Amino acid sequence: MGLLVVGSVALDMVETPFGKTEKEVLGGSAVFFSAAASLLEKVRIVGVVGRDYPMAELKRLAERGIDLAGVTVIDGESFRWAGKYSFDLSSRETLETRLGVFASFRPTIPAEWRDSRFVFLGNIDPELQLDVLNQVEKPQFVACDTMNYWIQGKRTALLKLLERVDCLMVNDAEIRELSGDWHIHRAARWVIARGPKYVVIKQGEHGAILVGEGKTFYVPAFPLEEVYDPTGAGDAFAGGFMARLKRSGSLTNASLRLAMVYGSAMGSFAVERFSVQRFLEITDVDVAARVKAYRDLVHFEPDQA
Amino acid sequence: MGLLVVGSVALDMVETPFGKTEKEVLGGSAVFFSAAASLLEKVRIVGVVGRDYPMAELKRLAERGIDLAGVTVIDGESFRWAGKYSFDLSSRETLETRLGVFASFRPTIPAEWRDSRFVFLGNIDPELQLDVLNQVEKPQFVACDTMNYWIQGKRTALLKLLERVDCLMVNDAEIRELSGDWHIHRAARWVIARGPKYVVIKQGEHGAILVGEGKTFYVPAFPLEEVYDPTGAGDAFAGGFMARLKRSGSLTNASLRLAMVYGSAMGSFAVERFSVQRFLEITDVDVAARVKAYRDLVHFEPDQA
Numbered sequence: 001m002g003l004l005v006v007g008s009v010a011l012d013m014v015e016t017p018f019g020k021t022e023k024e025v026l027g028g029s030a031v032f033f034s035a036a037a038s039l040l041e042k043v044r045i046v047g048v049v050g051r052d053y054p055m056a057e058l059k060r061l062a063e064r065g066i067d068l069a070g071v072t073v074i075d076g077e078s079f080r081w082a083g084k085y086s087f088d089l090s091s092r093e094t095l096e097t098r099l100g101v102f103a104s105f106r107p108t109i110p111a112e113w114r115d116s117r118f119v120f121l122g123n124i125d126p127e128l129q130l131d132v133l134n135q136v137e138k139p140q141f142v143a144c145d146t147m148n149y150w151i152q153g154k155r156t157a158l159l160k161l162l163e164r165v166d167c168l169m170v171n172d173a174e175i176r177e178l179s180g181d182w183h184i185h186r187a188a189r190w191v192i193a194r195g196p197k198y199v200v201i202k203q204g205e206h207g208a209i210l211v212g213e214g215k216t217f218y219v220p221a222f223p224l225e226e227v228y229d230p231t232g233a234g235d236a237f238a239g240g241f242m243a244r245l246k247r248s249g250s251l252t253n254a255s256l257r258l259a260m261v262y263g264s265a266m267g268s269f270a271v272e273r274f275s276v277q278r279f280l281e282i283t284d285v286d287v288a289a290r291v292k293a294y295r296d297l298v299h300f301e302p303d304q305a
Numbered sequence: 306m307g308l309l310v311v312g313s314v315a316l317d318m319v320e321t322p323f324g325k326t327e328k329e330v331l332g333g334s335a336v337f338f339s340a341a342a343s344l345l346e347k348v349r350i351v352g353v354v355g356r357d358y359p360m361a362e363l364k365r366l367a368e369r370g371i372d373l374a375g376v377t378v379i380d381g382e383s384f385r386w387a388g389k390y391s392f393d394l395s396s397r398e399t400l401e402t403r404l405g406v407f408a409s410f411r412p413t414i415p416a417e418w419r420d421s422r423f424v425f426l427g428n429i430d431p432e433l434q435l436d437v438l439n440q441v442e443k444p445q446f447v448a449c450d451t452m453n454y455w456i457q458g459k460r461t462a463l464l465k466l467l468e469r470v471d472c473l474m475v476n477d478a479e480i481r482e483l484s485g486d487w488h489i490h491r492a493a494r495w496v497i498a499r500g501p502k503y504v505v506i507k508q509g510e511h512g513a514i515l516v517g518e519g520k521t522f523y524v525p526a527f528p529l530e531e532v533y534d535p536t537g538a539g540d541a542f543a544g545g546f547m548a549r550l551k552r553s554g555s556l557t558n559a560s561l562r563l564a565m566v567y568g569s570a571m572g573s574f575a576v577e578r579f580s581v582q583r584f585l586e587i588t589d590v591d592v593a594a595r596v597k598a599y600r601d602l603v604h605f606e607p608d609q610a
Binding site for chain 1: 392393487488490491494508511512514520521522523524525528529530532559562563565566593596597599600601602603604605606607608
């Protein structure tokens with residue numbers, strides 16, 4: 001009855017105004033998702049790597065509750081990404097993308113994981129995302145990510161996927177491109193009319209919005225004085241969101257809101273170090289403390305009477 | 306013991322993707338500020354207009370509690386501004402600025418207003434803002450706005466002004482330019498080190514942040530499905546903020562937070578119509594209802610225990 005994530009397991013080289021990774025570091029949507037989620041709940045990863053992948057490092061991360069039984073190791077090179085951020089971290093340049101074994105990734109869900117109830121479909125080809133869904137017996141809550149590449153190139157499959165997921169989780173540029181509407185609240189309604197009950201719009205330093213069932217919930221980004229590396233923040237958000245939702249076990253308004261705050265908190269930890277480093281330094285106590293700090297950030301007492 | 310605002314009283318021509326003003330409409334920082342603030346508290350405007358100004362229209366707006374005794378009418382043309390917004394309202398082009406009588410504006414505070422306790426210095430030359438401050442006997446809370454033009458051209462006067470105000474209220478681009486730091490939380494600390502106890506950073510559709518005394522408070526923008534004309538939203542925010550603060554009569558954390566929410570609410574009303582039109586259609590009951598809706602937008606229950 002676990003929490004399942006399907007996505008990339010990659011090696012990153014990152015340069016920010018504050019430094020750069022000295023060597024290739026763990027990256028990829030499934031890795032960031034799991035690093036965050038596993039602080040709260042056990043996670044099952046489905047992915048693929050080449051024989052060159054530093055499995056010892058991945059296993060060290062996995063010790064806190066990530067099941068790697070769905071990570072296939074095959075002949076060939078692992079997925080590699082290299083990028084460089086602008087002075088204010090607001091944009092990034094991709095220096096290199098080498099798909100390697102990821103190019104022919106056909107996710108297979110291990111038989112004993114088909115009972116997974118909470119499923120996150122990381123940013124991969126929507127046809128594969130649909131294929132994964134077909135392998136899960138009776139999911140309770142399915143969320144998916146996507147990107148401009150699929151919105152442009154696999155629109156039909158993506159719209160078919162939307163009919164079958166509970167929540168689309170994207171950034172503001174993506175939902176604008178998908179809906180053709182620059183206004184994110186109208187864009188969210190557009191998505192909801194196509195299947196998902198909920199839309200989560202991630203806006204980086206401007207926080208994130210949950211739209212669904214006539215309700216809107218807003219969580220700010222945590223006001224960090226130092227942001228080190230934004231890579232993976234969105235996937236860490238998804239990890240916090242899905243894990244907290246699974247822990248609640250319900251989809252009430254209260255559960256969804258708390259999941260949003262956990263998502264934002266995990267995103268804020270992700271950006272404090274390169275790669276998944278920060279998640280190796282903290283425990284669920286640190287996460288809970290940050291979640292509490294969010295309440296102080298937004299809480300006000302309305303007028304009496 | 307009133308609420309005093311000094312700023313521009315102008316005539317605007319505005320074009321947005323949704324339409325354009327058919328004729329010149331009321332505009333200017335002091336007008337937007339007062340239109341919003343007067344829904345909550347009585348307001349005193351200090352400004353200047355030419356003999357061509359539609360005083361009957363301004364008086365109609367003033368009926369709900371704006372004292373125009375500080376608005377001087379002199380020979381010459383009123384301040385005019387014309388602008389056009391981009392398709393997504395994210396940027397605007399100034400088509401025309403004619404300062405007219407505003408170019409030689411030397412604000413004089415009527416003797417009976419020198420006891421004003423809450424003072425908002427709209428976006429005018431910082432030397433004039435200082436001059437106004439010198440005419441107020443014992444202000445309890447002074448906030449000021451500014452813009453890139455003064456940050457670049459009157460930096461020394463602006464820094465001198467900062468030593469004497471309680472709150473700087475600017476947008477994100479302005480605080481970045483002023484501090485030389487792209488990171489708004491560090492930029493806020495930079496400002497606070499130079500005098501003001503508080504900084505309010507307005508971020509348009511991304512809400513607003515109050516930084517001060519080791520605390521940060523975040524209020525989102527209200528999720529409107531239709532935004533008609535962003536002109537004046539920042540000044541309406543200031544009007545709601547200052548008026549609610551004056552009503553509280555105290556500068557507690559709770560008062561400041563509630564003032565921020567009233568500011569954001571007033572900004573959200575401002576953008577729903579051209580000019581100050583929306584403020585003529587609503588009452589304090591509508592404002593209170595929107596403030597209540599903000600609570601639902603951000604409220605969550607943290608974990609038990």
